[in-house]
Structure formats: C-alpha cells, structure tokens
Amino acid sequence: MAQHSIKARAKMSTGGVADIKILIMHPMDTGLIKNAKTGEVIPAHFIKQLTVTLNGKTVLDADLGIAISKNPFFDFRVKGAKAGDALAIHWSDNLGDSDTLQTTIS
C-alpha cells in the first residue's frame, strides 16, 4: 500500500468556501509508451478513482483515465465548509494500490 503519497492544502477563502488543492505522487503510466532502453512497453499504472469526503460526506468523486498527468493535481471548492472540518482523501489505482490522507481545513 502506498504511503504518504498525498499532499493537500485545504484553506477557507471568502464566503464560507474552502479551496482544496490535492497533489498525489503517482506515475500515471499509460501503457502506451515503450521504455527507450529496453523497447518494452511500460505497463499501465494509473489512478482510477479519487474520493474526497468532508466530515464523512462525499464532496468529490472522480473517475480518472490515463490522460491525467503524472503526479496528479486537483483543485476544487466546497461551500459551507469551516475551519477544523475533517477532510479525507482516498485514491485507488488499476493495480489495486491505494492511499488515504486525513487532514483538516485551516
């Protein structure tokens, strides 16, 4: 299981809206590229699903494909959030790997 792969910055901005930025360390290999030295295809290895919950309720539920860049970045906003709210970020990939980060909104 992947560990410490997720970085997040979740801050209150104006109007009770939280801005949540997520960065995940992941190769996002497409399965379409050959290794330049060996000529062998690098197998697909990419995040398929990302879910974010705020105080246990799902706010973002994403299905991802191979076109998301290496070390995926996401930015989104939640209205009605407040400082101290619990945020949980979870991803899972096509090889069964996954990681979760629990943090709070500041």
Place this chain on the structure above:
Amino acid sequence: MNISRRTFFSKAGGMVAMLGLLSATRNAFADWNASAFGAKTVPAVLKDLGNLTLVDSPDILLMAPDIAEDGSVVPVEVTSSIPNTQRIDIIAEQNPNPLAASFRFSNGALPFIGTKIKMGKTANVRAIVIADGKAWTAAKMIKVTAGGCGG
C-alpha cells in the same frame, strides 16, 4: 451462555462490518466506466457515457493555455454556472483514449475543477457538464508543441 451470546454477536457484527466494507469497495470499482475510458473516438466516448447529446453552452468557462509547450502537463480549469451541475467530464479529443476524467460534485462542492492532463497532439479540449440529466459542452483548441504521450 452469556459469554457465547456475546461472542456470537461480536463475531456477527464484525462480519456485517466486513461485508459492508467489501460492498463499498466493489461499488466504488463498479462505477469506473471501463468502456468509456477505453473508447478511442469522441463519438464512442459519448455513446459509452450514456448516449450523450451535447448542446453548446456559454455558461461553461474552460480555462487552458492557447499553446502547451509540454503536452504531458496541460493545466485545465472548468467552471460551470449551469444550475444543478452534478458532473464535469474532460475530454482531449485527439488522445488515444479521449476521456480524461469524470468529476462528480455533491454535498456543497462547487461545480469547479482544476487539473492537469496529457495531450498527444494539438486538439480541442472539451468539457461536458451534466445537469438535470442534460449534457452541455464547451471546447477550446490547444496547440501542443511537444506531445505528452511519447515520453
């Protein structure tokens, strides 16, 4: 008697919790639309997303560079001001698999997403907004000077 009852209930409870966890995991994976993500053309993607008929909308703001010098990292931001936006999909029309991502918003999440995508060559990037069962769209041409799929 008491002890065995307690043992029985604690084990049963554990099993129920485990079943719940298993079914949650399975549901999460069942959601991923393998045929849509594996589709090789935009019409095939739209068919696999549920026979979507797209209508152009001025209420979708698609922010992306005019020219991407590095096709492996193209920043894209989509904001929808269409009421009841439930989902935003992002498509890179000339990619080997055009569907890049599908984002569902709930419980107060605003219809806005920023991410970074790979583009093989110059193409339209298209946002699809699902709201009240209708599919709206906006697109922007991005010129790619160095492709992102060739490594």
